[in-house]
Amino acid sequence: MAAKISYADVETGAELPAQSFPVTRATLVEYAGASGDFNPIHWNEKFAKEVGLPDVIAHGMFTMAEAIRVVTDWVGDPAAVVEYGVRFTKPVVVPNDDEGAVIEVSAKVAAKLDDEARTVRVDLVAKSAGQKVLGMSRAVVKLA
Amino acid sequence: MALDQSFVGRTYPATDPYEVGREKIREFAEAIGDANPVYTDAEAAKAMGHPDVIAPPTFVFAITFKAARQVIRDPQLGLDYSRVVHGDQKFAYTRPVRAGDRLTVTSTIESIKSLAGNDVLAVRGEVHDQSGEHVVTAHTMLVARAAEEA
Numbered sequence: 001m002a003a004k005i006s007y008a009d010v011e012t013g014a015e016l017p018a019q020s021f022p023v024t025r026a027t028l029v030e031y032a033g034a035s036g037d038f039n040p041i042h043w044n045e046k047f048a049k050e051v052g053l054p055d056v057i058a059h060g061m062f063t064m065a066e067a068i069r070v071v072t073d074w075v076g077d078p079a080a081v082v083e084y085g086v087r088f089t090k091p092v093v094v095p096n097d098d099e100g101a102v103i104e105v106s107a108k109v110a111a112k113l114d115d116e117a118r119t120v121r122v123d124l125v126a127k128s129a130g131q132k133v134l135g136m137s138r139a140v141v142k143l144a
Numbered sequence: 145m146a147l148d149q150s151f152v153g154r155t156y157p158a159t160d161p162y163e164v165g166r167e168k169i170r171e172f173a174e175a176i177g178d179a180n181p182v183y184t185d186a187e188a189a190k191a192m193g194h195p196d197v198i199a200p201p202t203f204v205f206a207i208t209f210k211a212a213r214q215v216i217r218d219p220q221l222g223l224d225y226s227r228v229v230h231g232d233q234k235f236a237y238t239r240p241v242r243a244g245d246r247l248t249v250t251s252t253i254e255s256i257k258s259l260a261g262n263d264v265l266a267v268r269g270e271v272h273d274q275s276g277e278h279v280v281t282a283h284t285m286l287v288a289r290a291a292e293e294a
Binding site: 002021027030031033034035036037060061062064065066068069072073076077078079081082083084085086087088136 | 168171172174175176177178180182183191192193194198200201202205206209210229230231232233234235236237239240283
């Protein structure tokens with residue numbers, strides 16, 4: 001395990017560098033192939049609308065995968081993530097244009113959990129089009 | 145229609161092993177746009193103390209969700225699969241998934257609740273490698289939305 005961040009150097013309330021992640025229809029097709037989740041609500045506009053969605057939506061697991069990058073980029077080694085959980089509160093709607101949507105992720109150290117294990121809890125906020133798309137988004141991270 | 149509470153605690157047989165390949169990890173990392181070399185470069189992974197490339201934290205969902213389908217599509221349980229949405233997801237890691245792992249998943253129904261006519265199903269997937277070592281536990285909460293009123 002090679003976390004870049006030292007537990008001793010981290011204070012509760014410290015903000016991690018925020019990031020924005022673009023997502024287009026092409027991104028969703030690529031993610032569908034990589035993840036094996038071919039649910040048509042993630043690529044077929046007609047189908048998505050038939051089941052009551054405003055448009056094609058991103059996979060919740062795609063949003064979850066992007067959000068944790070704020071933590072893994074900060075800490076260096078993704079193996080430092082000991083726990084990670086989210087609630088899917090709102091879908092990320094992805095229009096069929098060149099812009100698509102943007103997932104904006106911010107995070108802060110909410111608590112130092114264990115001095116011996118050097119673990120902290122990081123709380124994440126993920127938004128798209130001004131709406132919170134993940135709730136209760138938290139990771140436990142083991143620092144150096 | 146509320147689901148049968150007697151299914152709570154039911155454990156399904158372990159899945160056949162899923163062999164994690166380097167190229168599948170690369171494909172996943174590229175799909176999420178993550179250029180961390182620990183996902184694609186074995187030397188970079190070794191520099192961080194890993195025996196081979198590791199997978200991004202959420203990669204394992206593809207494997208645990210496939211296993212959870214045993215539960216979701218259990219005809220005896222009778223969940224309306226067309227109305228299922230993903231509510232919550234949580235992972236608790238013992239170690240990261242890495243290339244060369246042969247992973248099996250054992251799924252257990254943790255709880256069944258009825259909330260405002262929706263069926264809420266919590267499934268725990270325990271993931272072990274070929275030597276029986278625990279890798280990760282996936283907690284998946286699924287919501288089967290109530291059928292629309294006629």
